[in-house]
Amino acid sequence: MSTPTVDIPYLNISDPSFAMQSEELRNARAASWYARTNYGFAVLRYDEVSKLLKSPKLKQGSAQWPAHNGVHGGLFYDWWTKNLLVLEGEDHHRIRRLLNPAFSPRLIKDLVPRFQALANELIDAFIDKGECEFIRDFAEPYATRVLTILLGIPESEWPKIARLASTVGLALGVTFKRDLDKVEAAVAELYEYADELIKDRQANPGEDFVSRLVLASRDGDRLSDEELRNALVLLIFGGMDTTRNQLGLAMQSFIRNPEQWGLLAERPELGAKAVEEVMRTNPTVTWVTREAVEDFTYQDLFIEKGTTVHLFTQSSGTDPLAFPNPEMDLLGEHAPHYGFGGGVHHCLGHFVARADMSEALPLLASRIADPHLTGGDEWLPDSGNTGPTRLPIGFTRRS
Amino acid sequence: MKTVDVDRSLCDNHGQCAIAAPEVFRMNPDGVLEYEPTFDDSLLGEVEEAIDVCPVQAIFLKD
Ligand code: HEM
Ligand code: HEM
Ligand code: SF4
Numbered sequence: 001m002s003t004p005t006v007d008i009p010y011l012n013i014s015d016p017s018f019a020m021q022s023e024e025l026r027n028a029r030a031a032s033w034y035a036r037t038n039y040g041f042a043v044l045r046y047d048e049v050s051k052l053l054k055s056p057k058l059k060q061g062s063a064q065w066p067a068h069n070g071v072h073g074g075l076f077y078d079w080w081t082k083n084l085l086v087l088e089g090e091d092h093h094r095i096r097r098l099l100n101p102a103f104s105p106r107l108i109k110d111l112v113p114r115f116q117a118l119a120n121e122l123i124d125a126f127i128d129k130g131e132c133e134f135i136r137d138f139a140e141p142y143a144t145r146v147l148t149i150l151l152g153i154p155e156s157e158w159p160k161i162a163r164l165a166s167t168v169g170l171a172l173g174v175t176f177k178r179d180l181d182k183v184e185a186a187v188a189e190l191y192e193y194a195d196e197l198i199k200d201r202q203a204n205p206g207e208d209f210v211s212r213l214v215l216a217s218r219d220g221d222r223l224s225d226e227e228l229r230n231a232l233v234l235l236i237f238g239g240m241d242t243t244r245n246q247l248g249l250a251m252q253s254f255i256r257n258p259e260q261w262g263l264l265a266e267r268p269e270l271g272a273k274a275v276e277e278v279m280r281t282n283p284t285v286t287w288v289t290r291e292a293v294e295d296f297t298y299q300d301l302f303i304e305k306g307t308t309v310h311l312f313t314q315s316s317g318t319d320p321l322a323f324p325n326p327e328m329d330l331l332g333e334h335a336p337h338y339g340f341g342g343g344v345h346h347c348l349g350h351f352v353a354r355a356d357m358s359e360a361l362p363l364l365a366s367r368i369a370d371p372h373l374t375g376g377d378e379w380l381p382d383s384g385n386t387g388p389t390r391l392p393i394g395f396t397r398r399s
Numbered sequence: 400m401k402t403v404d405v406d407r408s409l410c411d412n413h414g415q416c417a418i419a420a421p422e423v424f425r426m427n428p429d430g431v432l433e434y435e436p437t438f439d440d441s442l443l444g445e446v447e448e449a450i451d452v453c454p455v456q457a458i459f460l461k462d
Contacts, residue, residue: 054426097448100419100452101451104452336411340454344413346413347454
């Protein structure tokens with residue numbers, strides 16, 4: 001182990017006021033490719049994040065979360081410790097192979113007209129008012145109803161699904177232990193939904209997404225009913241708040257960059273590029289957590305087995321060493337961002353999220369001009385998954 | 400016979416192809432993709448799946 005020759009920056013990442021897009025972080029990144037934190041290391045630059053994200057010496061770092069919170073059994077525990085995100089090696093790959101075909105980009109293309117109709121329906125409901133609460137009136141119903149469309153659940157069920165998913169989400173918070181009863185009840189209810197869906201599609205298989213999961217098989221292997229329901233709950237849980245938050249952040253990015261909004265309105269074919277640029281410069285998943293599976297040395301840093309390593313997404317996506325012009329630019333050519341993670345745990349739902357957001361953003365831009373904050377916005381902290389929980393905006397109707 | 404080609408300027412070494420079609424694609428110990436351009440016809444289904452799942456869509460079939 002070598003002694004660092006430069007002062008290694010320190011970041012307090014669990015301080016609620018810790019800011020990703022800050023002078024403090026830019027200075028740290030200019031000084032060093034990594035920082036020490038109150039919770040392992042943070043990797044700040046693009047090249048290093050890119051390499052470590054795919055390193056076989058690191059595994060996904062959230063498996064022990066329930067245990068760290070003193071939770072060692074129960075429905076949530078069983079679900080969490082068997083879900084794709086925390087499985088590793090062949091156990092992970094086997095489930096991923098069986099889930100993959102349902103997520104094929106070719107099949108997701110067929111859903112695009114429904115995404116467009118949904119976006120227009122939501123915009124119709126507020127466009128004459130000249131203002132809206134963007135999360136309540138667009139981002140949340142859009143993100144949730146896309147999931148119900150994908151899963152073939154009646155769209156009218158969306159408020160209930162949203163409520164159950166955010167209750168399970170309490171398991172990620174500091175009050176996990178206190179909320180355990182509520183979390184357990186919500187997992188039980190989501191399981192009932194999932195079991196009903198599975199039974200229905202096993203009896204009446206069609207061409208839809210859940211039927212494809214139910215029928216998925218490879219080399220004579222298939223998903224058990226328990227694996228299916230675990231996966232369905234993971235999709236609801238991993239796909240909803242992420243998309244809602246990312247859409248809220250997209251609106252923030254365009255409010256800060258009005259000329260880019262105008263460009264998108266004129267050129268809707270830039271929708272896919274808009275999603276990439278928003279996620280590179282303003283990602284909801286602010287870091288991806290990894291844990292060292294063995295002792296190893298990377299560049300000048302000795303990383304001991306069991307150490308937590310946070311791979312920073314916004315910081316790497318705007319690293320001047322990789323992006324000489326890091327500002328959001330829909331016409332620029334940029335290296336890929338890591339807002340969907342990377343390596344074996346690369347987001348399974350990214351084709352869905354990319355397809356739905358790249359329809360929503362140009363439709364919004366083509367119908368509302370000059371979006372601006374009107375006050376009263378509320379935000380999640382910057383650690384982990386961020387975004388606005390309330391975003392009142394004003395605008396003018398585009399003629 | 401079909402062969403497979405990876406555009407190295409796009410490939411970002413995520414290794415999803417190696418999960419989908421392990422007999423054709425593999426990640427070396429440094430985490431870098433290695434692959435066989437030619438493969439047995441019986442593996443065509445797996446290769447097509449690898450093409451689908453590649454996050455950056457860097458894999459192409461050639462006749
Ligand atoms: C903008 C929206 C989304 C963002 C920003 C996002 C981001 C991510 C990230 C960063 C990871 C990797 C986590 C890690 O490696 O620790 C991930 C994994 C995952 N995501 Fe997404 N996601 C989004 C939407 C979705 C959707 C719509 C679905 C499902 C329909 C989904 C399902 C999953 C699953 C199942 C995994 C685990 C994959 C594995 O471990 O193999 N995500 N996502
Ligand atoms: C499936 C249900 C999920 C549960 C119960 C869950 C659980 C957790 C837990 C326990 C944490 C807190 C870790 C900490 O603060 O140290 C966390 C944070 C996080 N989760 Fe999830 N997660 C889920 C799904 C996902 C998915 C699918 C993604 C990908 C979008 C994701 C991305 C993240 C990220 C990036 C963080 C912050 C970094 C961290 O892991 O510490 N989570 N999650
Ligand atoms: S899945 Fe795509 S990006 Fe990943 S290693 Fe294979 S070809 Fe490269």
